[in-house]
Amino acid sequence: MLEIRNIFKTYDNKPLLRGISFSVSKGETVCLLGASGSGKSTLLRMIAGLEFPESGQFLFNKIDLAQTPPHARDFGLVFQDYGLFPHLNIFDNVAFGLKMRNVPLAKINARVAEMMDLVNLQGFEKRKVTDLSGGEQQRVALARALAPQPRLLMFDEPLGALDKSLKEDLLQELRSILHKTKIPAIYVTHDQDEAFTIADHILLLHDGEIIRDGAPDEVWQNPNSAYAARILGVGNVIEGVVNSANKVKTEYGTFPLNCKHKHSKSEKVSLLLQQSPSPFRRGARGEVEIKLKVEDVLFKRDQFQVKSRGDALSGEALSKGGLVIHLKDAPKVGQMIRVWVKVECLA
Ligand code: ADP
Numbered sequence: 001m002l003e004i005r006n007i008f009k010t011y012d013n014k015p016l017l018r019g020i021s022f023s024v025s026k027g028e029t030v031c032l033l034g035a036s037g038s039g040k041s042t043l044l045r046m047i048a049g050l051e052f053p054e055s056g057q058f059l060f061n062k063i064d065l066a067q068t069p070p071h072a073r074d075f076g077l078v079f080q081d082y083g084l085f086p087h088l089n090i091f092d093n094v095a096f097g098l099k100m101r102n103v104p105l106a107k108i109n110a111r112v113a114e115m116m117d118l119v120n121l122q123g124f125e126k127r128k129v130t131d132l133s134g135g136e137q138q139r140v141a142l143a144r145a146l147a148p149q150p151r152l153l154m155f156d157e158p159l160g161a162l163d164k165s166l167k168e169d170l171l172q173e174l175r176s177i178l179h180k181t182k183i184p185a186i187y188v189t190h191d192q193d194e195a196f197t198i199a200d201h202i203l204l205l206h207d208g209e210i211i212r213d214g215a216p217d218e219v220w221q222n223p224n225s226a227y228a229a230r231i232l233g234v235g236n237v238i239e240g241v242v243n244s245a246n247k248v249k250t251e252y253g254t255f256p257l258n259c260k261h262k263h264s265k266s267e268k269v270s271l272l273l274q275q276s277p278s279p280f281r282r283g284a285r286g287e288v289e290i291k292l293k294v295e296d297v298l299f300k301r302d303q304f305q306v307k308s309r310g311d312a313l314s315g316e317a318l319s320k321g322g323l324v325i326h327l328k329d330a331p332k333v334g335q336m337i338r339v340w341v342k343v344e345c346l347a
């Protein structure tokens, strides 16, 4: 379906996107996850044909889109600020793309009714845009994008303006609509929870490049870099130094260097520490027990988030910020606890 090949884009002599390549197949939702300012919206605008890269290609069904103007691409866009026409009622907003294509009125009526059903807004046709809540407006924006049966849907932080519970509901609904309609979609966000909920495939954008891509569970299991692990909140990323015995000395203890890369003595490395599923018992092979001093305890839904410091170097801390673990029962501040963790080298 959509294929993006080696896109380079520069603004004011500063490279923004450097060699972006990926594809989106039928029925697939690809999520581009990146910090604010990483070039996500720019990439969507280029796919829509509203802007151009310095080099690289966009192909749809193997046809290069360079000669296809934006309106002829048949791509639907949904933005954070909904982008509805305030002077038109809901019906006319949803019918807009169909009228532009000179679809006969009877067909427009049927299609709009179908779309209102799909987004759960039956009976809203005559209402004004300004009478709708943010969540309802975003449903209308989705219905409007879906009505002309686009070949691709693009979402640019569509839930960014909505509050948390509404966000979760709409996200689930969007997911089921995308699966039902089988329209390939690109969903852009800076929110990793959103990305993991909606995506069939995640692309992690950092410093102009895709530094990790895969199914949500793959990316979660193996973030592959300190940056990815940190932004995804996969576990704790700590710093350590390789010693002469080819082990890594950290604030939390000295660990074997299980790494596919070669590291020399005195080199600083990043390690990913993930707590065992039952943290007070040894889980998988290779896990180690570490000793922690509890610094703070926060209540988080059905568990406690414990901030702690390592005890191994008696005050000579190598990493800043401490370690975060999650426990069912709250320990006391100042208490020493021992937990089992999986330790991996990240680079
Ligand atoms: P994101 O959507 O990931 O937040 P954007 O694609 O909106 O990022 O923008 C990324 C960066 O590209 C911005 O920080 C800005 O510096 C630059 N940029 C975007 N559009 C333009 C433009 N039209 N002219 C100059 N610089 C731009």
Ligand code: MG
Pocket: 040, 041, 042, 156
């Ligand atoms: Mg943006």
